[in-house]
Amino acid sequence: MRQADIPEAAVARLAKLLLERIGLRPATEAQIGLRLALRARLEALGCEDPYAYVEWLEGGNEVELRALLPLVTVGKTDFFRDSNQFRALRAQVFPELIMLARQEMRPVRIWSAGCATGEEPYSLAMLAAELGVEPQGIDLLATDVNPVAVERARAGRFGARRFATVSEHLVRRFFEADHDSFVARPELQAYVRFEVHNLAGTCFPRPRDGGCWDAILCRNVIIYFDRPTTSRAIGRFFDGLREGGYLCLGYSESLYRISGAFELVELEGSFLYRKPVARPLVMSEPRPSLEDTVARLRKAVDEHRKRAMTPPGPPPAVLAPKLAAPEKPASSRAPELDVANPLQQVARLLEGGEFEAALLTLDKALVQFSGSLALLITRGNLLTVMGRQKEARQVYRDALTMEPLCAEAHLFLGIACYEAGGELDGEAAQELSRAIFLDPSLGLAHYYAGRTAERQADFASARRAYRNAVNVCQGKSSWTPLLGHFPDLPSDPGVIARAAGYALAGLEEL
Ligand SMILES: C[S@@+](CC[C@H](N)C(=O)[O-])C[C@H]1O[C@@H](n2cnc3c(N)ncnc32)[C@H](O)[C@@H]1O
Incomplete structure (x- = not known):
């Protein structure tokens, strides 16, 4: 045609x-x-x-x-997007990759898959140059399915407003001012090769020398894929990476239920995936995974709720003097921040029931890791648990300003708006619908979409949503881990399947 x-x-x-x-x-x-x-x-x-x-x-x-x-669409992107991840790349990943490549007398091989208009690969190129790598010392491939985006990336011309996240020194070194734009200097352009490539296809590019990639960045892209396409693409990334090579996803993305082949590592407050090495080079303590951390958070909050529902008895005699004259309420103390594992530190505090201290710790951590969506969402969920709903909604909105494609933030904001009692149902419906579009497997979003529609007397939509909730939750024994916790989250998706089933039966009678 x-x-x-x-x-x-x-x-x-x-x-x-x-x-x-x-x-x-x-x-x-x-x-x-x-x-x-x-x-x-x-x-x-x-x-x-x-x-x-x-x-x-x-x-x-x-x-x-x-x-x-x-x-x-031309995908949303920024120079040095996700500052935590770039900190990890600069401090640990790049130095490791550069050293290995030099030992093996080959270029560092990096693929930016889904590069949009090029801010991501140019950021990687600047990082490499700042670490002393010459253009011939790196094979940096940048691809996108959108040919218009690739053309713009190749031209390397960016409006002045795009540079808010780039230091003046880097702008001066790598860009040339041209009217109200900046153009990547030829020295910077020499680091990157751009190609049109579809990640939903079958043929994946290899480095120029035919070897394996040291790192693949595929950030904020799998949002466009359904689950089978994501699984296939991740499988091909795995095949294309060398052992010990890194896969970087966007900060709201995870491989949970998609691939168990990678190990999750936390570097500089950022989570990266790594292809396991057959024989570990360095023996070290295994790090707890993000999933473990989230599970521990949930357990702690559940226990807190149980305790909150138990009428308090008289304090045990041995504790009475301490309780009568506390030195300082435990809740007002913010412990020293564990910068290597802030989320796990918060989990530990919650396990001990120290909610105020957990909140203060999150606040401290957010000053240090201002780009961390996981920390921000955890803060929203903690505020919800503590009954500070209005503040929680604002936190989710802030998270969405930071990352508009974060399904969890839409979900939690949608539920929080629903819980407002009816006055925010319009926003609830919109947020839940966005969450479902971004991640159709979110049974909780379908269920709350049903409840919202039912309250709005839109019974056809409510029935459809409940049916989806049943389909998504039936037969599941555990939730797909979400960042943080929502207090009404039942321990088992089967509960939601049953609740949606009852609601559906009620509506069938109307
Ligand atoms: C939100 S942007 C992300 C850009 C950059 N990776 C970042 O995180 O800032 C998503 C990009 O993925 C691209 N994309 C979507 N589907 C794709 C596919 N099937 N193959 C390759 N790229 C794709 C889009 O064209 C868009 O440019």
Whole structure:
């Protein structure tokens, strides 16, 4: 199908759908991009009729919407996005990779997969240059499925406002001012090669010398994929990495239930995945995984709730003098921050029931690791547990300003809005719907979407949502770990499946 064969009205309907479903407002000049995207999808699907395609999307085909999305949006990105991860790359990962590559007399091999307009690979290039690596000392490949984004990345021209996260020294060294933009100097451009590549395809690129990648960054990209596509891509990353090589995902992304092949390592407050080495080079204590930490957090909060529900008896005699004249309330003390493992420190405090101290520790940690979404969401959840709902909602909103594609933040904000008693139901419905779009496996989001719709007397939507909740939760023995904890989260997804089942039965009678 030629581009000219696509009628204006089909493009306009697609634009309307994108606005309604995900809040995307394609600019007038982007209508050409929309037309191109529509044509690409029609060709890929072997479909001749643009109206039939748009109708198919209007019918709620989320898998196809997800496939179309990267073609109509230029993904949000920033220079040095996720400062914690870049701190880990600078302090530990890059020095290790550079040393190994020098020992093996080969270039460092890095792939930025899903590079959008190039801020990520140029940040990596600046990092390498600052650590003394010459362009020929690194094979830095940057790819994206969106050819417009790749073209812009290759041109290396960025508006002045994009540089808020780049130090003046780096801007001066690596960019040249040109009117109200900055252009990457040829010295910087020499570090990166750009290519169009589809991560949902079968053929994955190798380093120029045919070896394996030392590190693959695929950050904030798997959001566009359904679970099978994610699993396939992660499997191919695993095959393409050398043993001990790193896989960096976005800070709200995890491989839980997708792949158990990688080990999770915490470096400088950031979580990275590493392909295990057959024989460890260094013997060290195994680090607790993020999943373990979250499970411990949950257990602690559950215990706290149980204790809170138990009527207090008289204090044991041995404790009485201490309680009568405490030196300082334990809750007001903020312990020294464990900068290597702040989240685990918070978990330990919660295990001991020290909620105020946990909150103070989180505040301290957030000063140090201001970009950590895990810490921020944990703070929101802790405030919820402590009954400070309004503040909790604001924390989730802050998390979403930081990372608009974080499914957990949408979920928790949606639930928190629902719990406001009805006055925030509009926001609850919108947030829960976004959470579901970003992660359809979130049974809790379907369930609360049902409750919200039911309260709004939209019974057809409520039934649909409850059915989805049942489908997603049935047969599951544990939750997909979420960052943090929500106090009404039952210990077992089966509980939600049953609750949704009852709610559904109630509605069938209406
Ligand atoms: C939100 S941006 C992330 C950019 C950068 N990695 C970061 O974290 O700042 C997501 C990018 O993934 C790209 N993407 C989506 N689906 C893809 C696919 N199937 N293959 C390759 N890239 C894809 C999009 O085009 C978009 O540029």
